[in-house]
Amino acid sequence: MGRLLLDVALAVLAAAVGAALALQSTRLWDPEAGVTVALVVLAAVLAAASTTATAVQRYLARRRGARRDVLDDVLTGTLWAVVDATGLDARDLSVAAYRLDALPWRTPRLARTDRVRAARRPGTSGITWAPGKGVVGECVATGALVARDVRAAWAALGPLDRAAFDALPAATRSGLTFEEFTAVRDRVDVVVALPVVDDGGPTASVTGCLALDGPAGSLAALTTPAVLGLLEATTRVLRGLETAAPQAVARRAPGTAEEALAASLHRVGVAPARVQRLLGGR
Helix, strand or coil: CHHHHHHHHHHHHHHHHHHHHHHHHCCCCCCCHHHHHHHHHHHHHHHHHHHHHHHHHHHHHHHHHHHHHHHHHHHHHHHHHHHHHHCCCHHHCEEEEEEEECCCCCCCEEEEEEEEECCCCCCCCCCCCCCCCHHHHHHHHHCCCEEEEHHHHHHCCCCCCHHHHHCCCHHHHCCCCHHHHHHHCCCCCEEEEEEEEECCCCCCEEEEEEEEEECCCCCCHHHCHHHHHHHHHHHHHHHHHHHCCCCCCCCCCCCHHHHHHHHHHHHCCCCHHHHHHHCCCC
16 A cells, blocks of 8 residues: 555656646746756656666565476475375375564564465455464564464354354464454364474574465374475475575485475476575575
8 A cells, every 4th residue: 555655756747847847848837947856856756766666576576486486386285294104194284484574663564475285275365464363463473383273172162152252262263353263263274384494593493384274173193203204394485485586495304204295206207406495405
């Protein structure tokens, strides 16, 4: 919205400058020489700014597209590696990546950067997730693994009206409003979320999370060491994508989880050279 308002304001200003110069050229308006010079300079600056902004937008769009392609590859590989490790139907799983958007002038929120899911998995909930809200928000707020059979936990509460929901402990409400709760309580089954951690500085910080959604009754299958190792390997790749170009990312982290992820990436058609770059030379 802010960018739209800026574009409109610049367009109005450019139109005003153009109209003023047109009036001056037809002698309907006779401004001082300094005013004419200022208008000419302003018109040139606006034209240059417009051309530059368009070029920058195209560059950023191409870069976002390249990064989105890499994310699709990584999450698709992760999903199929989980299928291999669990025997679950890929159509019952989805994997999503979230980035912590913590700009100083607004409340922190979690922006979903990509999601890979089958058509029969629930679509987006429309809820803006944030630290402390839902499983993904709890994962980011605590910086720790959160795995929960959400449907079972909420079903155990029984029917709830607004008053009963608002009376629940804060941890049970999971940061949700009653409207958000009613919107998602029948859409979510099992969720396993791992934080994406930046440990490259003096202190570690959480920059986002990886979330795996599964069908009812799959909590045990989705929290085995093999699956959690795969998810942890993927968070390292995601962290690398945040700090490097889409073509060269994570540092090497050898282990059976990385080998399983690499095999899955190869199987879904990711080029060998890209797999090597994603997994830091593996």
